[in-house]
Amino acid sequence: MSTTATTPRRPIRSLLTSAAVLVIAVVLALVGTGTSYALWNGRADVNGSSVSAGTTGLTVNGAQAFALTGMNTPLGPGQSVVTATPVTVANTGSTQLAVTVADTAVGGSTALADELTLTITPAATCSAGQAGGLAGRLRGYTTAQAPFTLAPAGQTGSTIQVCLQLTLDADAPTSVKGATTTFQLNLVGTQVR
Amino acid sequence: MRHRIAIAVAAAIFLVLAGTGAGNALWSSPASVSSSAAAGTHAVELTGVDALTHTYTSSALTDTAAVLVRNAGTVSAPFTLAVTSTASTLASGAVVRTWASASATCATTTPSTATSSNWTNVPAITGTLAGGASQYYCVRASLTVDQQRTLAGQTTTLTARLTSQLGTAWTATAGPLTATQTVADDVAPTTPGRPVAANTTGYSTDLTWAASTDNVGVTSYEVYRNNVRVATVTTAQYTDETLRQNTTYSYTVYALDAAGNRSAVSAATSVTTIPVAPSTFYRVAGVGSSKCVSGTGGSLASNTQLVIIPCTTATTQSWAFVPTSGGYYAVVGYSNADPVWTVQTTSTDDGVRAVIRNWSGTTAQNGSTTQQWRITRNANGEYIFTARSSGKCFDVQNNSTGDNTPIQQYTCNGTTAQSWRLTAVS
Numbered sequence: 004m005s006t007t008a009t010t011p012r013r014p015i016r017s018l019l020t021s022a023a024v025l026v027i028a029v030v031l032a033l034v035g036t037g038t039s040y041a042l043w044n045g046r047a048d049v050n051g052s053s054v055s056a057g058t059t060g061l062t063v064n065g066a067q068a069f070a071l072t073g074m075n076t077p078l079g080p081g082q083s084v085v086t087a088t089p090v091t092v093a094n095t096g097s098t099q100l101a102v103t104v105a106d107t108a109v110g111g112s113t114a115l116a117d118e119l120t121l122t123i124t125p126a127a128t129c130s131a132g133q134a135g136g137l138a139g140r141l142r143g144y145t146t147a148q149a150p151f152t153l154a155p156a157g158q159t160g161s162t163i164q165v166c167l168q169l170t171l172d173a174d175a176p177t178s179v180k181g182a183t184t185t186f187q188l189n190l191v192g193t194q195v196r
Numbered sequence: 197m198r199h200r201i202a203i204a205v206a207a208a209i210f211l212v213l214a215g216t217g218a219g220n221a222l223w224s225s226p227a228s229v230s231s232s233a234a235a236g237t238h239a240v241e242l243t244g245v246d247a248l249t250h251t252y253t254s255s256a257l258t259d260t261a262a263v264l265v266r267n268a269g270t271v272s273a274p275f276t277l278a279v280t281s282t283a284s285t286l287a288s289g290a291v292v293r294t295w296a297s298a299s300a301t302c303a304t305t306t307p308s309t310a311t312s313s314n315w316t317n318v319p320a321i322t323g324t325l326a327g328g329a330s331q332y333y334c335v336r337a338s339l340t341v342d343q344q345r346t347l348a349g350q351t352t353t354l355t356a357r358l359t360s361q362l363g364t365a366w367t368a369t370a371g372p373l374t375a376t377q378t379v380a381d382d383v384a385p386t387t388p389g390r391p392v393a394a395n396t397t398g399y400s401t402d403l404t405w406a407a408s409t410d411n412v413g414v415t416s417y418e419v420y421r422n423n424v425r426v427a428t429v430t431t432a433q434y435t436d437e438t439l440r441q442n443t444t445y446s447y448t449v450y451a452l453d454a455a456g457n458r459s460a461v462s463a464a465t466s467v468t469t470i471p472v473a474p475s476t477f478y479r480v481a482g483v484g485s486s487k488c489v490s491g492t493g494g495s496l497a498s499n500t501q502l503v504i505i506p507c508t509t510a511t512t513q514s515w516a517f518v519p520t521s522g523g524y525y526a527v528v529g530y531s532n533a534d535p536v537w538t539v540q541t542t543s544t545d546d547g548v549r550a551v552i553r554n555w556s557g558t559t560a561q562n563g564s565t566t567q568q569w570r571i572t573r574n575a576n577g578e579y580i581f582t583a584r585s586s587g588k589c590f591d592v593q594n595n596s597t598g599d600n601t602p603i604q605q606y607t608c609n610g611t612t613a614q615s616w617r618l619t620a621v622s
Binding site for chain 2: 057059060061062063066067068069070071072074075076077078079080081082084090092096098100111112115116118119141167169171172173174175176177179180181182183184185186187188189190191192193194195196
């Protein structure tokens, strides 16, 4: 009787033991690496019941796609226009992010775009010609070589204020008079290891 | 057995996930900023320059114009307004002030901050205007009363150009716009001198007068006879050849300049033509000798020497004065033919004899200027006879009083040898 009574429990206990070993292995592996996995990149959809690996999120003035106004003040050669107030880039996720302008797309008059220089300067207030910015031609503008690091949301350093300045080249040809161009800065916040 | 399998699987997973560290990727999130940019337009406008067109007069010594500079583009742009002028004493003499004005109404009193120059060196007006903005600049030019007098007739053409440069390639211009400034001559010439008559004949008189002066220049004189204009001349002299004998005339003169300014009238002078008439014969007696002109021996034959002899009532001493042309006369003897006083040759030398020859005929001397005389009176009312061919006077040789002293032509010298009295004989 005791044999009979004991025998059925052994497979169950064995299965539980095996499962525990697997879970321990997985946890150890994750803890050991200190990284998360692309397959788990939930951006917003990481299942709470799965591994609690955190979230990522990036906004510009509170929106994922922000339409900036006030930059279309007509420019003459050598003249600049700068945002009246800084643009706030915020990390809304729970992981530290390195933020860059990955690329810039232009539309409308590309001839005008090719005569424009964009300067992005971290600053609390904006003024024309302020120093310390990252300057480059508008078309194809990128800051990939000099990312901003944002702490997770809720922590100090989770946001950064930047000023955008556009300058029309002093040698801009007369053919661009009256032209307009549109542009979109594509920002990417990448998790910091 | 199951434990071994589980351990093996766990080990494999651990090794795969953690042992290599490869095959992992980082989380990322996108965001974007979109906007637009625009290049402006660039243009400038200049108006009001035409108001610089001005004629300075004694009652309009100042000209003020409000010139408007406008940025007709959409971007802020610097500008330069330059004013140049053509060379003249007006351009270099006018005082030109410029200043910025809040409106098109320029202050009556020129601000102390206004620039000061003349038209040849007006400082460039510079500034920067926002797109669509404009700015008035007052330009005031003035002359003094004395300048208006001395610069009368002067003119200068002003040219205004507005330029704007943005960068290296954007250039906007307005103009050139021009305006002309002139100085009116509203000053009359001074009053001419009183006319002086000379060489008055029965039909003509020579008038001269002291010339007028003018701030620009006297261009003409108007000659009035008995208050009727008879001539306009460019010099201070006039010969009136349309007179009647033994008639008194009053002459006055006005001076005019190119602008039409007319002087005050001169003092009047009175002229009386000599009382000779074609139908009247006269004895002609020398003032120095009191002897009368006659052909030698009373002859009126051709080439007879004219001499002085004691005066008688003989018709051989009777002479009539017949006008020819230009105020000249032929002096004709009492005869059925036409013997006249004649300078013997066309020579203008002193001493050429005066003879009698007929006016009519086929020789070169018949009817020539050697047979024509201007008859004038001197201050004593005595007559002077001047040969048309030589301009020399009918002269008693050596001012002698002897009978049959020859008469010749001689340089006019105002002596009694050349002065004669006329006495009508019929």
